[in-house]
Amino acid sequence: xxxxxxxxKSSDFKRVRRLGKAIPHPLLVSIYLAxxxxxIRIGVAAxxxxxxxxxxxxxxxxxxxxxxxxxxxxHPGYDILLIARKPILDVKSTQVHQTLQQLLRSTKxxxx
Numbered sequence: 001x002x003x004x005x006x007x008x009k010s011s012d013f014k015r016v017r018r019l020g021k022a023i024p025h026p027l028l029v030s031i032y033l034a035x036x037x038x039x040i041r042i043g044v045a046a047x048x049x050x051x052x053x054x055x056x057x058x059x060x061x062x063x064x065x066x067x068x069x070x071x072x073x074x075h076p077g078y079d080i081l082l083i084a085r086k087p088i089l090d091v092k093s094t095q096v097h098q099t100l101q102q103l104l105r106s107t108k109x110x111x112x
Contacts, residue, residue: 050084
């Protein structure tokens, strides 16, 4: 995922978690919040409940790989936080991509 699409600051993560709208799924939790820019910013997180560092990094890689093809069709002006859940380690990247597409479509964040 390109650096310009990343949500990096801790304060931004906290703001999205506190004020955003959460959509839970067995594989992940998606939280979105409108921002004051015309850009999309994506944050990816995996807590210690996922497992060791290797497992957490794999979960984050799966989320980044799943969201990257969707970036051109997401409505601009949103901060999106993706939080991995433990079952994400047992699925393929195509299923993560389909899940993200389904969640974003249900929240009307996709342009199509």
